[in-house]
């Protein structure tokens with residue numbers, strides 16, 4: 114049984130056990146396909162940490 118999640122930076126579907134890196138942001142854990150995606154996320158977590166907000170406004 115695998116747990117598949119989306120890399121928020123590149124949009125790739127990855128399994129948590131295959132993730133190259135992970136990062137907690139505002140109480141959620143995000144997983145990344147590569148160190149490069151992790152570095153991109155860490156540099157700008159607010160850009161990538163809220164994918165659901167792309168389709169809605171406050």
Ligand SMILES: [Zn+2]
Pocket residue numbers: 120122123124125145146147150
């Ligand atoms: Zn990625």
